Amino acid sequence: MPKNTKISEKKRLNLAPSGLTWKRDVFCSEYLKDRNATQAAIRAGYSERTAKEQGYRLLTNVHVKARVNELMSERAQRLEIETTDVLQRLWEKATADVNELVRIERRCCRYCHGVDHEYQWRTPREFKGAQNATMEEMAKGNADTLLALGQALDEGRTIPCMPNDAGGYGFDQTAGPNPDCPECHGEGIAHVVVLDTREALSHPLYEGVKQTKDGIEVKIADRAKALEQVARHLQMFKDVVDLQASEELITAARAISAASPPITPQYVRDNAHRLDALEWDAL
Structure with missing residues (x-):
């Protein structure tokens, strides 16, 4: 087999399906990861010492640029983008x-829709829980006091500071404020609503x-x-x-430059007093 044929066969075996050498083909794939030519060259097996120059040289290669564009197109198709x-x-x-995600809503207060604008409870259970909590707070851990308060409540006696249900039940915190409410004056309460x-x-x-x-x-x-x-x-x-x-501006600039005296050591000595005056004006 002729020598040239052996070289061509060896060269062909070193080529990737893209037609580039495997090293260059790997560079193209690595470059797409972070668009860093230097690091892509290093990861592709090029010397770290010359990676920067190699990366620049590879990106200016017509075939490498074509392969990079091809890979970008393939990636976009895979992602259907x-x-x-x-x-x-x-x-x-x-x-x-943005309001579809998070917004501020003005909603009714507890007095907006209560009977005679008294405090309105959600349910009887909520009301009963509030009464029990109040009695426990008033008893301060004394079992006898707690028992006496409960007995007084069951008998219908009035207990100072004890919650009552005069405003009724059915409080709906999603309802709008009542413009006639004497408690919030129709402003309601601000609620943050998150979708x-x-x-x-x-x-x-x-x-x-x-x-x-x-x-x-x-x-x-x-x-x-x-x-x-x-x-x-x-x-x-x-x-x-x-x-x-513009051409007119360039011509004018050249004319001004030509008319100006050259700045030589002799010119500086002869015009020292003018330069001093300019410095004082600047100050």
């Missing part, structure tokens, strides 16, 4: 209503919850950032400043 899908998701995030996370999982703004010492914190995505990303995708911003000067 298209540009329009990403843009749609960003737009949904930018325009979503059930079982329903929030697919919401574009929902990013999880965190338990803090002050309660539950709902993590909400940055709508302003999402809107900025949409705007940049649509090229609504022009971040590059145009510094190109």
